[in-house]
Amino acid sequence: MKKPYFPLFVDLSEKKVYVIGAGTIAKRRIRSLTDFTDHLIVVAPEVNPELNGLEQEGKITILRKKFELQDIAEADIVIAATNDHSLNGEIYDYCIEQEILVNVCNDKKKCDFYFPGLAMKDNVVVGVTANGTNHKMARKAVEKIREMLEEWL
Template sequence: MKKPYFPLFVDLSEKKVYVIGAGTIAKRRIRSLIDFTDHLTVVAPEVNPELNTLEQEGRIAILRKKFELKDIVDADLVIAATNDHTLNNDIYEYCIGENILVNVCNDKQKCDFYFPGLAMTDQVVVGVTANGTNHKMAKKVVEKIREMLGECL
């Protein structure tokens, strides 16, 4: 039996974070990360208006191009969120070889970390995961925590 993931809070403010892809899952990951880093780069040939707006606000950078491994040579953390399983695997193999933390969105066996459900206020951040297995339960727990945090304010 695999051990559960350890909940670790990390300062990403100066870390270089890359999200490869700009689909639905990539957008969710970007929304989760954007408040935690000043160096978030999206690599995708095309992006939607929401990501364009974030770029215009200076909150993310976008490389509008087909991904190449050289794009992440200076990365600290990479999210592979494309619909191309071969490309996601290539990203994973590169990151493992370079000791870059990686999350392959469509393969939990290729994830150094999971994305928690987040409940946040200005002074409190709570992350919840069900070890990547029961997303509905984790979501319910996050909703309850958000209610509790709202009561504390």
């Protein structure tokens, strides 16, 4: 039986975090990450207005182009969130070879880490995961924790 993931809190403020893709899953990851790093780079040929707004606010940098592996040569963390399984696999292989932490959104076997459900209030941050197996249960737990944080803080 595989052991659960250890909840590790990491200072991302100076880490270069790259998100490849700008679809629905990528947008969720980007929204979550903007509170934690000042170096969030999105690589996608096209992005939606919400991401344009985040760029105008200075929360993200967008490279509007077709992705190339050299784009992530300086990365500390990469999130592969394209709808192209083959490209996500190439990104994963490159990151493993270069020892860059990677999360492939459509393949939990190709993830060095999972994205937790987040509950935040002031400086209190709670991350919840069900090890990628039961998103509904994790989401329900996060909702309850958010309610408790609102009551307590």
